[in-house]
Amino acid sequence: MTIADSVLLTDLYQLTMLQTYHAERMNETAVFELFVRRLPPERNFLLAAGLEQALDYLENLCFTAEEQDWLASTGRFSADFVAALADFRFTGAVQALPEGTAFFANEPILRVIAPLPQAQLVESRLINLLHYQTLIASKAARCVLAAAGKLLVDFGLRRAHGAEAGLLAARASYLTGFAGTATVLAGMQFGIPIFGTMAHSLIQAHDREEDAFERFAAAQPGNVTLLLDTYDTEAAAYKLVQLAPRLRERGIAIKGVRIDSGDLAEHARQVRRILDAGGLTHVTLLGSGDLDEHRIRALLAAEAPLDGFGVGTRLDASTDAPTLDMVYKLQEYAGQPRRKRSEGKATWPGRKQVYRRVAADGTLAGDCLGLEHYPQPGQPLLRPVMTQGRRLQPPEPLSVIRDRVRAQLAALPAALRTDETAPPYPVDIASELRELTTQLDQKPH
Amino acid sequence: MTIADSVLLTDLYQLTMLQTYHAERMNETAVFELFVRRLPPERNFLLAAGLEQALDYLENLCFTAEEQDWLASTGRFSADFVAALADFRFTGAVQALPEGTAFFANEPILRVIAPLPQAQLVESRLINLLHYQTLIASKAARCVLAAAGKLLVDFGLRRAHGAEAGLLAARASYLTGFAGTATVLAGMQFGIPIFGTMAHSLIQAHDREEDAFERFAAAQPGNVTLLLDTYDTEAAAYKLVQLAPRLRERGIAIKGVRIDSGDLAEHARQVRRILDAGGLTHVTLLGSGDLDEHRIRALLAAEAPLDGFGVGTRLDASTDAPTLDMVYKLQEYAGQPRRKRSEGKATWPGRKQVYRRVAADGTLAGDCLGLEHYPQPGQPLLRPVMTQGRRLQPPEPLSVIRDRVRAQLAALPAALRTDETAPPYPVDIASELRELTTQLDQKPH
Numbered sequence: 001m002t003i004a005d006s007v008l009l010t011d012l013y014q015l016t017m018l019q020t021y022h023a024e025r026m027n028e029t030a031v032f033e034l035f036v037r038r039l040p041p042e043r044n045f046l047l048a049a050g051l052e053q054a055l056d057y058l059e060n061l062c063f064t065a066e067e068q069d070w071l072a073s074t075g076r077f078s079a080d081f082v083a084a085l086a087d088f089r090f091t092g093a094v095q096a097l098p099e100g101t102a103f104f105a106n107e108p109i110l111r112v113i114a115p116l117p118q119a120q121l122v123e124s125r126l127i128n129l130l131h132y133q134t135l136i137a138s139k140a141a142r143c144v145l146a147a148a149g150k151l152l153v154d155f156g157l158r159r160a161h162g163a164e165a166g167l168l169a170a171r172a173s174y175l176t177g178f179a180g181t182a183t184v185l186a187g188m189q190f191g192i193p194i195f196g197t198m199a200h201s202l203i204q205a206h207d208r209e210e211d212a213f214e215r216f217a218a219a220q221p222g223n224v225t226l227l228l229d230t231y232d233t234e235a236a237a238y239k240l241v242q243l244a245p246r247l248r249e250r251g252i253a254i255k256g257v258r259i260d261s262g263d264l265a266e267h268a269r270q271v272r273r274i275l276d277a278g279g280l281t282h283v284t285l286l287g288s289g290d291l292d293e294h295r296i297r298a299l300l301a302a303e304a305p306l307d308g309f310g311v312g313t314r315l316d317a318s319t320d321a322p323t324l325d326m327v328y329k330l331q332e333y334a335g336q337p338r339r340k341r342s343e344g345k346a347t348w349p350g351r352k353q354v355y356r357r358v359a360a361d362g363t364l365a366g367d368c369l370g371l372e373h374y375p376q377p378g379q380p381l382l383r384p385v386m387t388q389g390r391r392l393q394p395p396e397p398l399s400v401i402r403d404r405v406r407a408q409l410a411a412l413p414a415a416l417r418t419d420e421t422a423p424p425y426p427v428d429i430a431s432e433l434r435e436l437t438t439q440l441d442q443k444p445h
Numbered sequence: 446m447t448i449a450d451s452v453l454l455t456d457l458y459q460l461t462m463l464q465t466y467h468a469e470r471m472n473e474t475a476v477f478e479l480f481v482r483r484l485p486p487e488r489n490f491l492l493a494a495g496l497e498q499a500l501d502y503l504e505n506l507c508f509t510a511e512e513q514d515w516l517a518s519t520g521r522f523s524a525d526f527v528a529a530l531a532d533f534r535f536t537g538a539v540q541a542l543p544e545g546t547a548f549f550a551n552e553p554i555l556r557v558i559a560p561l562p563q564a565q566l567v568e569s570r571l572i573n574l575l576h577y578q579t580l581i582a583s584k585a586a587r588c589v590l591a592a593a594g595k596l597l598v599d600f601g602l603r604r605a606h607g608a609e610a611g612l613l614a615a616r617a618s619y620l621t622g623f624a625g626t627a628t629v630l631a632g633m634q635f636g637i638p639i640f641g642t643m644a645h646s647l648i649q650a651h652d653r654e655e656d657a658f659e660r661f662a663a664a665q666p667g668n669v670t671l672l673l674d675t676y677d678t679e680a681a682a683y684k685l686v687q688l689a690p691r692l693r694e695r696g697i698a699i700k701g702v703r704i705d706s707g708d709l710a711e712h713a714r715q716v717r718r719i720l721d722a723g724g725l726t727h728v729t730l731l732g733s734g735d736l737d738e739h740r741i742r743a744l745l746a747a748e749a750p751l752d753g754f755g756v757g758t759r760l761d762a763s764t765d766a767p768t769l770d771m772v773y774k775l776q777e778y779a780g781q782p783r784r785k786r787s788e789g790k791a792t793w794p795g796r797k798q799v800y801r802r803v804a805a806d807g808t809l810a811g812d813c814l815g816l817e818h819y820p821q822p823g824q825p826l827l828r829p830v831m832t833q834g835r836r837l838q839p840p841e842p843l844s845v846i847r848d849r850v851r852a853q854l855a856a857l858p859a860a861l862r863t864d865e866t867a868p869p870y871p872v873d874i875a876s877e878l879r880e881l882t883t884q885l886d887q888k889p890h
Contacts, residue, residue: 003449004608008630011602012641015629020643020664026650070633076668116650123644127603128611135606157456158572159768161580163449164607166573184460185453188515196457198465199568201775204783205471205561209890219465223521229787231890262788313768322767323604323758330646338649342674343707445654445676 004164007063007088008070010124015077021117022081030116031332031351032123033108034130040321044416045425047141047405048097048109049172050133052395054126055386058090061122090118094386097354099396100137100175100404101381102412104427106369107354109134111382116333123328131326132165136172139293139318141409143311144177145417146293148300151308153195154181155288156316169316175401177409182310190398195310197225197258197286204230210239217243217252225256225286228271233259237271241278256284258310264289265304272305286310292320293419339440348433349440354381364411370430449609452508452533453515455569460522466562467526475561476777476796477568478553479575485766489861490870492586492850493542493554494617495578497840499571500831503535506567535563539831542799544841545582545620545849546826547857549872551814552799554579556827561778568773576771577610581617584738584763586854588756589622590862591738593745596753598640599626600733601761614761620846622854627755635843640755642670642703642731649675655684662688662697670701670731673716678704682716686723701729703755709734710749717750731755737765738864784885793874795881799826809856815875 003009021027036046063071063085072082092114103109110130112119143152154173160166170186180193187194198216206212209231217224224247228236237257244254257275259267264287275283287299288310296309313319329347330338339349350371355378359365368376385392415422448454466472481491508516508530517527537559548554555575557564588597599618605611615631625638632639643661651657654676662669669692673681682702689699702720704712709732720728732744733755741754758764774792775783784794795816800823804810813821830837860867 003612003630003634006630008633009602009608009611010629011600011627012629012632012639013627013643014641016641016665016668017643017647017661020647020661021650023664024660030646030650032646067633074632074639076665120644120646123646124603125608128605128608131604132606155456157454158569159576159771160573161577161606161762161767162573162609162613163454163570164609166454167448168607182456182458184455184457185448185451187457187519188453188512189448194457194519196459196461198458198462199565200785200787201475201477201565201568202462202465203890204775204785205466205475205778207781207890215469216462216465219468220461220521223461231786260787261790317606317762317767319767322606322762322764326604330649333650336652340645340649341676342645342705345706445648445652 005060006067007061007121008067010121014121014124015071017120018117019077019081021120022084027115027117028334029113030119030330032112032119032328033331033352034110034126034326034328035106035108037105037325037327037345039105040324041421042321043138044422045102045104045138045412046134046324047137047176047408048101048103048134049099049137049175050130050168051096051099051110051385053129053133053168054110055094055391057125057129058094058122058386059389059391061088061090063088089389090114090122091389092118092386093384093388095382096385097381098383098404100401100408102364102408103354104367104425106348106427107367108352108382111351127326127328131324133168133172134326135318135324136169136315137176139315139321140173140176140178141405142293142419143296143315145409146296146300146419147309150300150306151286152178153308153310154178154183154315155310155312157183159313160316165316171398173315175398176405177402192398198227200227200230203227209236210243213240213243214247217247217254218250221252224252224254225258226254227258227260229259229261229267233262233267234270234274237274241274241280244278244280254280254283256286256307258286258288260289264306265299265302268304268306284308288312290314297419337436337440339437341441348429348437350433350436352433355379356381358411362411363413364425366426366428368428368430369433371432371436374430374432376430450505451512452506452566453512455566459566459569460516462565463562464522464526466565467529472560472562473779474558475564475775477557477564477773478776478797479555479571479771479773480551480553482550482770482772482790484550485769486866487766488583489867490547490549490583490857491579491769492582492621492853493546493548493579494544494582494620495575495613496541496544496555496830498574498578498613499555500539500836502570502574503539503567503831504834504836506533506535508533534834535559535567536834537563538829538833540827541830542826543828543849545846545853547809547853548799549812549870551793551872552812553797553827556796572771572773576769578613578617579771580763580769581614581760582621584760584766585618585621585623586850587738587864588741588760590854591741591745591864592754595745595751596731597623598753598755599623599628599760600755600757602628604758605761610761616843618760620843621850622847637843643672645672645675648672654681655688658685658688659692662692662699663695666697669697669699670703671699672703672705674704674706674712678707678712679715679719682719686719686725689723689725699725699728701731701752703731703733705734709751710744710747713749713751729753733757735759742864782881782885784882786886793878793882794885795878797878800824801826803856807856808858809870811871811873813873813875814878816877816881819875819877821875
């Protein structure tokens, strides 16, 4: 049983509530919806991601004997309740936005319909899984829009928040349009293309920088990208020009170079000039070092001759907006719509659907948040993905999701595609939903 | 093989460099040091954390046959190199700051001394592990200082970045002085006290709020904390006063209430007044909802009668400073000190030690970053923790680390203990280290 698989990766209150539901035989159907209450000011849209991992989690949910024993040992739970957990499985239905779909505040991206205890217990981990990949896909999308077709690679594992974040950031950025990742395990686990160059330590471990270049090149003749900025970036470029003929004689071509510090635009111009003058016009330039969408845009605006970018820390931790206000709320129980009315945190009740209108030219023209049973104009976005606890389809290939993201980004209104905070994309609330809300607010509790 | 354990949770360039080292038989001793280049403006000090997980990683590092096969299948590596990986183990030595030690910019918190390939490969995951727990412990310390002895509980799992972050945030905040966590698995895995109340969904699933309170209380009579803000916080407090005598007759005492929205100070005052007037003076008040050290200080300054705080998203994602500029750099190879000179990223070379001076009253009085073999006044902080790939001591109990943190926080200069950005704590560079650096800069590369 690994950390990520354990049913105990949940909040204690889920289990205390389950004990209440167990004692009260509250087992009727509950409907929970997962959505983001507000977009951060730094995000004009979000991209749904993480659904496959969420469905894996639901399909495999169970309590091991060891977990039951431990729960019993805490003295917090009745023997009867702990014993009943042996049969706990997720048997519900799920509707969701396909991964890679753009969405906005208050729009459900996932709905769970299941007996109350099942739908309740999964809250913590469902948010945990969908929050992170959605966060990273949404950040990566801004980089993709900024990079205007240049190569992007995820370099963020080391400062991602733990193992799972490092691995899933590779997935979320790749499905958004990154060319790949430096994280090797993401290659093995998801078939994502992996990219790598060299670190400063390899240069430092040699007494002479040119020896490091030559030996590294000889050890992987098919894939030589050299790092230039360990001591003096331009001096290193000259060394490379000197070295290239000798490598060519040995059948080794230099594919690219990486610059990781200083004024990247200026260094890129100097290095390009030195390499071109030395006949190395085919050698590509990769920039890295605290990059994000703003710096990428600035580098391209300055006409820095960079062919690609490694984006690390600011991607994998989404540093400008490191969390989303994502929640999972009960909207219906035992056939009755339900509404939380907490100050500043009130929800729209009932089973809802997102209806998206598209203009003749393909541009998104506004959404309507309505009730599932009162269709509105536009395309309904939530689709069935699980029934009776089993997936309806095999996992979508990442290539399909990448195509969807490409289409979604192209369809966004222009103002939403920039780095600037745009006026919010229009999301209307259907009149039937407003009426239901008013009705519920008149009920005593 | 789980995600967290896989040796392939590393950057591709580590493996391409290893292939070079393999081809060149570069197997001499390398010394790498892990440190933070700059403190974020929001942090006056950092607390080292994550060492136990880092040592676990080093002790268990190996390539499985499946991983070797996959590496071979990429076509990037020679058969000879891949075959040699079967025997790869970490056999080096490690020195480190004990967990919970305060530290500052440029001070190594961990040093690895091992054959170059071993010391190189572990870079990505060592940073990944030490970065996250150090990040969270350092954030949690600010909450602990702000809360002035009130109860603090980690509520952040759902918006932590993935499974491992959720679990390790519980550990990092507990070792810093939090009373515990809502994350159940942290209880099972680390023996950390777990705390839980109820969610709004339990209230919403009942038609009447008072029924929800009564049934929840009856289902866990020893541990009743009720959530008041689903509809109307003060109305819920009055319901509680009405309900209490009936519960008392059944032998059930209400332990506490939680308020999760609105003006927490004002609601807390109203609720305290209602509960006290109703004879419920013993019932404690827990506040939650987007809390951090600033809001906790403000609530206490406003004399909000809150007895404790649940801190979630802003803790587990360290939202005001979601990453640290933590790096792992080669400082010596084959007996020769090494130095990276990249612009803005130059390092202090050689094997270093942190010497800490303490004033007569116990307050930290300034550090000196010096060479290990040129002792300076003060206490050396880096201690041996691993040799020949094995731990020197069993893992420290968390209670020992908690005691250390308590002493460290008490010993910090007063200006560093506030929420404001203080002038940097003094860290001198020893003259011998400056001289070594100058010497190395005169060497050609």
